[in-house]
Amino acid sequence: MEGRDSSSKPCDLLKKIRGFTRSLLSDICRGKSPLIALDRYRNYCTDPSGKCCCSSDLHKGKEIISLQRECHVYRLDVLLRVLHIVQQLLQENKHGSKRDIYYMHPSIFSEQSVVDRAINDICILLKCSRHNLNVVSVGKGLVMGWLRFIEGRRKFDCIKSPCTVRTHNGNPTYISIHMKLSHCDPQKMFPLQVHPVPVHVEEVTGIMSIAEYILVVEKETVFQRLANDRFCSTNRCIIITGRGYPDVPTRRFLRLLVEKLCLPAYCLVDCDPYGFDILTTYRFGSMVSFLNF
Missing domain, CATH: 3.40.1360.10 (Dna Topoisomerase Vi A Subunit; Chain: A, domain 2)
Known part of the structure; x- marks a missing residue:
């Protein structure tokens, strides 16, 4: 869920990214299939204050991503690729649009919705809003x-x-x-x-x-x-x-x-x-x- 945690500074997010990737590597090195638990909500909040209390922000349990399922293997591959791009944006203090990310690996991502889903997963994983990841939409307003x-x-x-x-x-x-x-x-x-x-x-x-x-x-x-x-x-x-x-x-x-x-x-x-x-x-x-x- 976006906006759940106020610790959304670049340095804090980079620490979370390193901790997440280390836990994946640790499981793989031990011959254990990594399991990623993602909270699910009815609504993705975009409150930049990190103190969202939307009435429609209702928890819907957890979704488990595992390498034991073929469809999850691809989803995890996309998530890690997008997470690497986000890490670079945070380290270099740059911004990129969702469309920019898609065109970095169009043959792998196949369509924009794949990238959009990965970004939502990352927001839930890191408990932050999308703009905290330095990922912006192409404005149309x-x-x-x-x-x-x-x-x-x-x-x-x-x-x-x-x-x-x-x-x-x-x-x-x-x-x-x-x-x-x-x-x-x-x-x-x-x-x-x-x-x-x-x-x-x-x-x-x-x-x-x-x-x-x-x-x-x-x-x-x-x-x-x-x-x-x-x-x-x-x-x-x-x-x-x-x-x-x-x-x-x-x-x-x-x-x-x-x-x-x-x-x-x-x-x-x-x-x-x-x-x-x-x-x-x-x-x-x-x-x-x-x-x-």
């Missing part, structure tokens, strides 16, 4: 509105023509907050720039906004329609879309904005089972399988 932030050393400004910014008691405030919207030229001052949601959410700093709320939309077509209609020009808000089922960076970025800006978040989805599933994904996280329920 989009954001626009009254928002500025910094990711690493790169500045993202969703406002087409930046207003002057000043700091008051440590809190950044736009001078234009006192201006009436009716007296502003939408072509010159209002937020019209669309930016991708940052992949490395833990590196996001300098968040500044005078938005009154956050609007999450299910479909990219709706997002683009709102952009074309200049919705943010007359509504002081931030709009985010995950282009359907949201990926982890989009969900983490949304949570960061809600926590840092203390804004209410509203979600616009289709009134059908898929729309409600996307809504619960934003609220509670992605489910491993509908068969678990």
Whole structure:
């Protein structure tokens, strides 16, 4: 289960990886078939704090991986290969996407889902979240509105023509907050720039906004329609879309904005089972399988 242990620093994870591989080698040297016990849960949490207490995070027993079963031999092979790549990422303090890992051994991994499963197994094994492994998703989310932030050393400004910014008691405030919207030229001052949601959410700093709320939309077509209609020009808000089922960076970025800006978040989805599933994904996280329920 991701997020179960707060000891997710690179040095701690590297120690766990060394301890795990040593125990495997010890069993093999003694002529004993290694047994790997993996906890199973209904939901994989992505809480970066390591203090998750999701109500849907229900334990479902253990799964035993053994070399005595042929299908488990391949699964263990993949797990160890991915674990070696993760070890290198942690040692070199680099990040890689799940897709990057797949293309390192495409003939062995055969398909992306094989790598995804191995990464989930490693998260359970090391009791950490995926971002602690320096493994990131290829972001697909989009954001626009009254928002500025910094990711690493790169500045993202969703406002087409930046207003002057000043700091008051440590809190950044736009001078234009006192201006009436009716007296502003939408072509010159209002937020019209669309930016991708940052992949490395833990590196996001300098968040500044005078938005009154956050609007999450299910479909990219709706997002683009709102952009074309200049919705943010007359509504002081931030709009985010995950282009359907949201990926982890989009969900983490949304949570960061809600926590840092203390804004209410509203979600616009289709009134059908898929729309409600996307809504619960934003609220509670992605489910491993509908068969678990």
